[in-house]
Amino acid sequence: MIAKLILKRLLVSVFILLAVSVVVFAATLLLPGDPARAILGQQATEERIAALQAELNLDRSPVERYFLWLGGLFVGNFGTSSATGGPVTDLLGERITASLVLMLCAALIAVPVGLAIGIFSALHRGKRADQAVTWGTLTLAALPEFVIGIALVTLFATSVFRILPAVTMSPPGQQVWEIPTQLILPTLTLALVVIPYIIRMMRATMAEVMDSGFVEMARLKGVPERRVILRHAVPHAIGPVAQVVAIQLAWLAGGVVVVEYLFRYPGIGQALIDAVTYRDVQVVQAISIIIAAVYVVVNLLADIVGILANPKLRSAS
Amino acid sequence: MSTASTAASSSATTTVPDLTLVMQGLRVTTLDGTEILHGVDLQLRRGEILGLVGESGSGKTTAGLACLGHFRAGLRYHSGEITLYSRDTDDLSSDAASREAAGSGVVVTQLGDEDLRALRGSRIAYIPQDPALSLNPAIRVGEQIREVLDVHGFGANAQERAARVRQVLEDVGLPSTDEYQRRWPHELSGGQQQRIGIAMAFAMTPDVLILDEPTTGLDVSTQSHVLDTIRTMTSLHHVASLYITHDLAMVAELADRVAVMLRGDLVEEGPVGQVLAAPEHPYTRKLLEAVPDLAGRKQLTQTGQLDVVPEADSGSVVVVEAGGGAVSAEPETQAPLLVVRDLKKFYGGNTVLEGVNFQLEPGQSTMVLGESGSGKTTLSRCVAGLIDDYQGSVTLRGRELAASTRKRTNDDRQAIQYVFQSPYSSLNPRRSIGQSLSVPLEMSGKLPARQRRAVVEEALDSVRLGRSFYDRRPGDLSGGERQRAAVARALVNAPDVLVCDEITSALDVSVQASIIALLNQLRAERGLALLFVTHNITLARHIADHIVVLNQGVIVDSGPVDQVLEAPTHDYTRRLLADVPTL
Structure with a gap:
């Protein structure tokens, strides 16, 4: 039954990704400029351009090109970068890994810490600690990510303390995570951006659950408070919170653009900005699809968590 | 107070009447100091059901929950005493309850959190109003019963506890199969859910049972099943019960004694027959008048509500003959309405x-x-x-x-x-x-x-x-x-x-x-x-x-x-x- 429900969501996800691919492709078609001309530069002869257009399938109809492109996606062929002239995969391979490392670190910090603070805040509702958390989260939520990033840089890298690197070094042949200290500030920035929403949502759902009849009943059964919270209350809060966590994690995929730019972090965000600057259509398409895929996958995971956390949904199908 | 305390001391020496829980002058206030209960005295005796009647807001649930040392958010214990005289003092040597119970009983209102927790669900059990809300929707019903046994350390091992779960399920007339125990609360009907609640309350064979309108929201026939279960379980296990309700008819069916509450005060208490037949307090009479009856002997009037708002216009209350086709229908000259x-x-x-x-x-x-x-x-x-x-x-x-x-x-x-x-x-x-x-x-x-x-x-x-x-x-x-x-x-x-x-x-x-x-x-x-x-x-x-x-x-x-x-x-x-x- 659960498998069937998950399969259904999976099919919907695939459909959404296909729809996104159409939109992305159509949008990039509207961009001015000819990739072949962009690759070969100003001095290219007409014959060479025609030859490259044929090679890149640019002489075919847009529908044909869409399906060729789509078919390429399935075998990992994202096309040719007009900036480097090489395959997009070569350009993005390392950057995707670097971005994923950054996002994963941020998620691994933000989710557990956010949930824990949210629960703590809900259990101390109305007390000073809770009010402090509320003010803190509101302030953080009001700050754009680059402000948080700049503040952190000022605090830890330039003006106050000089203990952490302000920008990322990526000498050729060396992976970014081989110098762990340079991951700290970007990770912290991303975590601080998503954490207030997770805290607030967890606090709200948890507070509601703690007021419910079954939590009171559990206490009146003599269940120890720790067990009341972990066994009776938290499972009910997880479902709704998973959705918010998913949206936040998905946001990370887009949020890395600004943060990577700020810290000169060699991830897909950087690549996207470069690609837009150089009109590198194929790279823009590829990154858009990747970010969309992250959104879809993360939301799918949240749906699955929601289904698993709610027996009613589980047996309803 | 003197009668209560002498009765309490006599219970230590003699067994009849078996006082189990005594509430003396209980006062509860809101956090800002407004008094909700103005000194309530109640006595629960073994094998007896005391009906606590009152309208919403009269403080009956607050009084009931106070017996478990529980005060809802926004409420605070002020003064008064609730004393529990536990029965099997030997079985519960680990309990704080029993250490003192040998003497003069446990004062629930003075217990610390951990001692209270040990008491709840084992010596004093609670059956809530709405089973749909009080059963955890994400825990299987069998497990919810077993949890009570687990936290209070029933029996020597898991087998004994599993056997006890099966037994209480049978006691309340539910199937005890593993399949049934593995069901989720939403897969049971309202009546079955409430019986799971009753099984949960009886699992540790408590001394005192607080029932907070356990049949509100149930159908008449389901209600009578649940009442039957409560009645047999109460007499079978010799439990002292407090039955909170707004329904006097229910009290008449079920309770031995009845106490009537009005805005935080106990206004009348006595044997059911006496109170219902010859109510002394005007409020009790009002309540009795308001109960609809099948025979239709009474007239339900506007004055049945004590807190009726001041009349804006005349102030006179028009009493209309209830039922019986008092209203003359228009002559049937056209198609029916x-x-x-x-x-x-x-x-x-x-x-x-x-x-x-x-x-x-x-x-x-x-x-x-x-x-x-x-x-x-x-x-x-x-x-x-x-x-x-x-x-x-x-x-x-x-x-x-x-x-x-x-x-x-x-x-x-x-x-x-x-x-x-x-x-x-x-x-x-x-x-x-x-x-x-x-x-x-x-x-x-x-x-x-x-x-x-x-x-x-x-x-x-x-x-x-x-x-x-x-x-x-x-x-x-x-x-x-x-x-x-x-x-x-x-x-x-x-x-x-x-x-x-x-x-x-x-x-x-x-x-x-x-x-x-x-x-x-x-x-x-x-x-x-x-x-x-x-x-x-x-x-x-x-x-x-x-x-x-x-x-x-x-x-x-x-x-x-x-x-x-x-x-x-x-x-x-x-x-x-x-x-x-x-x-």
């Missing part, structure tokens, strides 16, 4: 209504009686056009109505008005009563905006709220006042038919009595026809002159009230009548 013919409704493959027929004359009141799931609400929603994909026809004055309210004409919509079950959710909390009541007038668009206020004020007067309520918001109103406002909203467009969907089931008996009296009066004044949908058969003679008994979407019995109640033709009706608790 409302005819429902062969009404059918399916939800997917589920048949909810299977060919329902009845008709309604002006000034007539028909009670649609049925338990939850009988299709009675579906029926009333079809009549009102809130459900639009039914089959069959609803005819008003000989003209067939469109299925959906959207497609009905303005006049048709105004002719049939609907009052919802819960006045707590049917009024928009952000709008003043006047604004809410103006909406139907705005929609009909017949009156210029200036005159609307006058009509709304008139409607407020006619439901005995008074025009001062125009600018108040639902949050300031009591349940009864809200329901009056909801009735007034249905009246502003001068309907012919009022569909009342369980409109008194969320209200206290005395408030119910005043609403019933109000409806009867409106019926007399305006020739209003009522479709009174309810599960409460005892109201029949008070409100209706015809009854339609609905069971699983089929009308099994119908006719004039006297005929159906005295000579029911269907088994189902007979069973319903047999299950009714009476004073």
Whole structure:
């Protein structure tokens, strides 16, 4: 039954990704400029351009090109970068890994810490600690990510303390995570951006659950408070919170653009900005699809968590 | 206090009477110091059920929960003592309860958190009002029972606990199979859920049981099953029980003694027979008068509600002969007012209504009686056009109505008005009563905006709220006042038919009595026809002159009230009548 429900969501996800691919492709078609001309530069002869257009399938109809492109996606062929002239995969391979490392670190910090603070805040509702958390989260939520990033840089890298690197070094042949200290500030920035929403949502759902009849009943059964919270209350809060966590994690995929730019972090965000600057259509398409895929996958995971956390949904199908 | 303490000391030496829990001068306040309970004294004896009666807000639940040392958010213990005299002191050597119990009992109100926790669920158990809310929806029912045994360390090992779970399930008349234990709460019916709650409470064979309106929200027949279970379990295990309820009829059926609470004070206490037969306090008498009875000997009056709002107009209360066709129906010169013919409704493959027929004359009141799931609400929603994909026809004055309210004409919509079950959710909390009541007038668009206020004020007067309520918001109103406002909203467009969907089931008996009296009066004044949908058969003679008994979407019995109640033709009706608790 659960498998069937998950399969259904999976099919919907695939459909959404296909729809996104159409939109992305159509949008990039509207961009001015000819990739072949962009690759070969100003001095290219007409014959060479025609030859490259044929090679890149640019002489075919847009529908044909869409399906060729789509078919390429399935075998990992994202096309040719007009900036480097090489395959997009070569350009993005390392950057995707670097971005994923950054996002994963941020998620691994933000989710557990956010949930824990949210629960703590809900259990101390109305007390000073809770009010402090509320003010803190509101302030953080009001700050754009680059402000948080700049503040952190000022605090830890330039003006106050000089203990952490302000920008990322990526000498050729060396992976970014081989110098762990340079991951700290970007990770912290991303975590601080998503954490207030997770805290607030967890606090709200948890507070509601703690007021419910079954939590009171559990206490009146003599269940120890720790067990009341972990066994009776938290499972009910997880479902709704998973959705918010998913949206936040998905946001990370887009949020890395600004943060990577700020810290000169060699991830897909950087690549996207470069690609837009150089009109590198194929790279823009590829990154858009990747970010969309992250959104879809993360939301799918949240749906699955929601289904698993709610027996009613589980047996309803 | 002196009587209580001497009784308490005697229980240490003798066994009869077996005082189990003594509450002395309990005072509870809100966090800002307002006193909620003004010194309540209660004694619970072994094997005896004490009924604690009072209206919502009288503090009966607060008193009940205090027995477990629990005070809800916003409330605080002030003074007084609750002492528990536990029974098997040897079995519970690990308990804080038993260490002291050997002496003079445990003072619950002085225990620390950990000692209280050990007491709850093992020595003092609680059965809550709404099983659907109090069972954890994400934990299997068997496990929820086992949890009580686990946290209180029942038996020597897991096998013993598993055996105990099976045993209590059988005790409350539920299957004890593993399959059943692995079910989720939502896979059980309301009655089964409540019996899981009872099994949970009895799992540790407690000394004291606090039952907080455990049958509210259950059907009459389910209710009688649950009451039977409670009765046998109480006498079987020799438990001292506190049965909190607003229903005096229930107390008469179940309890040995009864205590009546009014606004945080205990106003009367004594053996059930004595209190119900010869109530001393005026409030007890008021409560008794408000209880509807099947025989219809009493009249439910506006004065049944003690906290009735000051009358805005005359101040005189008009008493209307309840039921019995006191209202003269118009001579039948034309087609009947409302005819429902062969009404059918399916939800997917589920048949909810299977060919329902009845008709309604002006000034007539028909009670649609049925338990939850009988299709009675579906029926009333079809009549009102809130459900639009039914089959069959609803005819008003000989003209067939469109299925959906959207497609009905303005006049048709105004002719049939609907009052919802819960006045707590049917009024928009952000709008003043006047604004809410103006909406139907705005929609009909017949009156210029200036005159609307006058009509709304008139409607407020006619439901005995008074025009001062125009600018108040639902949050300031009591349940009864809200329901009056909801009735007034249905009246502003001068309907012919009022569909009342369980409109008194969320209200206290005395408030119910005043609403019933109000409806009867409106019926007399305006020739209003009522479709009174309810599960409460005892109201029949008070409100209706015809009854339609609905069971699983089929009308099994119908006719004039006297005929159906005295000579029911269907088994189902007979069973319903047999299950009714009476004073």
